[in-house]
Every structure is written in structure tokens, then in C-alpha cells.
Amino acid sequence: MTLTMAHVSLFLDLDGTLAPFAPVPEGVGPDAARNSLLRDMQVCLGGRMAIVSGRSIADLDRILEGTIVAMAGSHGLQRRDARLDMLTARCHPKLAQAVREVAAFAEKYPGVVVETKPLSVALHYRNAADIDVQVGAFADDLADRTGLKLQRGVMVAEFLSPGMDKGRAVRAFMVEPPFFGTMPLFIGDDLTDEDAFAAVNAFGGVGVLVGPPRPTYARFRLDSVDGVHAWLAQALQTEVFKLEVPVGPSYRRI
Template sequence: MNEDLAEMPLQEDIAPEDESAPDAVPVPRALVPRLSETAILLDIDGTLLDIAPTPREVWVPPGLAKTLNRLHQRTDGALALVSGRSLNDIDLIFAPDQFPAVAGHGAETRLAAEREAAGARAPPLDKELKRRLAAIAKLSPGILLEDKGYSLALHYRLAPHAEQAIYQAVSVIRADLPNAPIEVLPGKSVCEIKHPGFTKASGVRELMAQGPFRGRRPFFIGDDVTDESVFAIMPDLHGLAFSVGRRATGVAGHFDAPSDVRQFLAHLLDDEKDIASP
């Protein structure tokens, strides 16, 4: 990345709602194929789960784990969580349940709940670089630091006034280290710095090339800027994408809130019952 991060748009200016995109589709019966032919791919924060003041405060609403487990069973294991969170973090949130996953923006993948994750696709960030990036958290109370090893995230939901200062500080560090192999991901009240070369989209492509996902038609639901790389590859995979909270470009429809997504997933199970009925 060669752009000056100090000139990067603020979050509210990134990926504005596309007014030409379709209206919300609560339960798109005509679009989603039967579960026996489908791969279900789901972002977590802001999609399955409501955004919380801090990453550690998210919680799994009653009934969601049961819905995910039933969908996992109905799709013969072709359900995966696709997140910027680490695999360990995902498992902590959904404990004791485990699901296939693309974690860490594609740095980790797990094809089946009972399997070990594939090795991380990136080395840890340089210690000196991490030290300098971590110091940015001292700019203001409320900036939370999350070290994922292969990436580092600065959350500012509790310090929204610090957004521009965070990006300016990152820009200064990148100017001092122009050859450092890093990529900056702006998200919802978070600035994440990672190695280049892997994304949620690259992780999804790998997932869809292997069983039990191979040969199925995927649909992906996501809400954030980092999910747009997956939106973009759905046509290549003969899949569908849905956005949450905004009408993104290239999606088949959108949901207003995570609660609508949870209801939609539960209805997929009801739809299967209707199809099976004589």
C-alpha cells in the first residue's frame, strides 16, 4: 500500500450505501438453494452478533448456537464463520461449540470443527513494529489494543474522537518504515494492521476448494469494509452475498441488523421443513 494513511477517508466516508442496491430481503426463498446444495458463510461481529462497546463484550443470543449447529448438520458441515478475529477468539465466543472457520482475515482456516486449524499464512508482525504500533493506544483513554500475532488492531469505539489521530500515527510509522510488509484495514471503529497477501476472500476461496464446501453454492453475509472482498468473489463461485446495516454494491440484498440475520437463518431451517413436507 502506497497511499498516505493520513489522507485515508474516515470510516463514515468508506463504502457508502449504494442507493441502487436492492432492498432488504428478510428470507430470500427464491434465491437460496436447498441446504443440501449450499455452503453458508457468516461474518460474526455486526452480522451474527450485535456490535458491543469492546470486542470482549459481545455475546451469543439464546437460540443462535442451536440454529448454527442445526444448519451445520443440515449442510453436512458446510457452514463456516468468516471473521477478522483469531480462531482461538472465535472458539471462546461460541464455546463449547466449534465451527469451521476462516479466521484472522484469512490467516487461519479450519475445515471442520473436529480438526486442527491450518497453519497461519503469515509470520508474526515484527516485534519493533508491533511495539511502535501498540504505543498508539496511549494517544487517548479508550483506545483498546488487540494483538493477534499476525496482526494488531486498535479499537476506538470508546474513543471515536481519536480516529484521525490513530490513522495519522500509523501513517508516520509507515513513512519511517516504507519497506515494512504491512497492510492497513479500516473497519467499524477499528484500525487493523496486518501482513499483506491474505484476505477473507483468499480464505474463502481456499475453503470452497475443499470438502465439505467444494461443489456447493455459497452465500455469504457480512457487514464491514473487510467483507467486501468476499462480496466481490461470490459471482466467481456462483454464490450470493448479503450485507448488513447498509446496502453494499454487488449484493443480492441486505438486512437491517444482526437480529434480522439470526431470524433469516432460523427461517432457512423452517424452509427446509416446508420443502420436505408432502
């Protein structure tokens, strides 16, 4: 499939898509080559480009050095539109309790990392993969008791205010200029990106999964972060997005 750049809006996740994972979230930092590539892509698309991430917008600006205007942070609980208007959800009244309980849980298991954000708290256990069962039980219980939304990802459990996700963030962008009336293209790697894949499908767009095949709403796939960078660079040269590796039927969610 080939998509002419003039008719496309591009949405990108950050971790695992534009930047490789680091042992701790703050280990991901600015990269001059990547950020220059994104800056050029934003100009080429006439501003029809947004980052949609679980990170806060402040952290995204730190990593991307302010190169991208439109952003959705904290899974859509924060959103900055193309006019630089900021929309932020209210902090959930039980978030402080969740932060304390997540920190107490993490102290029991070496390698577990707690990421506290303005509107959520995340428990990363990529370096303690053998505690998946314990994390699952703890996360379900905490979500039930606090009313916070449990957002599961690859080796992460995050607790945040209900009501938003990456798909809803994409939908919000798509009814505003300069995105309105274009075909959305979403690139992401994590389970949290599935809502966005479903959203772009509903707009007649295309989702692209980064990484190995798995059950997904995405229709095409790229192998790695480096593959995403190369794909973006090729699109800048040709002014078309080429999608060449479809997701196999056995991995498609219908």
C-alpha cells in the first residue's frame, strides 16, 4: 500500500516506536538525528503530525526538544492541539493513595520501577519479568479499590483517571484542523496503542505495529525503532508512505 503524504495525518507513539526502551523511563532522552527527522516530517505534513504517548507532555517535550507541536500525553489525559491550546483532565482523588501503594509494592521486588506522572502512576517490571502474576493481582485489586483505570502494557501496569485512551485522543485530533478530512496513520508498538489502531481504522486509516507479530488491530508492521526511522526518512524523500509488510490474517483482530 502506498499513501500520498498530502492526504495523510501521522500519529506516533514514543517508547518502542520512536525511541528504544531504557531500563528506567528517564533513561530515554533527546536524540539529535531523530528529532531533526521529526521536525522535517512535521513541516512536510503541514503540521498534520502528533505524538500520542503514555508519557506526560512535559516529558515528551524534554525528549523531543519541543520539535512537535501537537501531542497527547498520559494516554490522552493531557492534550496540546495544533494551536498550542492545552487541555488537561482533573487529577483523580485517589491518585495519591495509588502512588503510595505502588511505591510500597515496588519496594518488595528488586528491579521494579515506579514512574509518577501528573495524572497517573505506572509500575514498570521489565527488569523483574517473573512477577507478572503478583503484579496482575496487585493491579486488579488497587484498581477495584480506588476506581482508577488500570492500563496494561508490555511489562507495565498504569493507574490513571478513567475516560481517556490513545484512541480517544486520536479521535479528538481528527475533528480539528489541520487533521480534519485526512487519512490517519498511527504507528505504535504497545498494547496501549490498540485503542489508537482501532480509532484510525474507524476513520478509514491504517495502523502500523512496531515489533514482532501479535494479535492487533494494525494492518501493517515495521520491525523496530530503527525501521521506523528508516521508513520516515524514505517517506521524506519520496513524499509517500510505503506500507509493505502486512500483518498476517492469524494476527488480525476482526
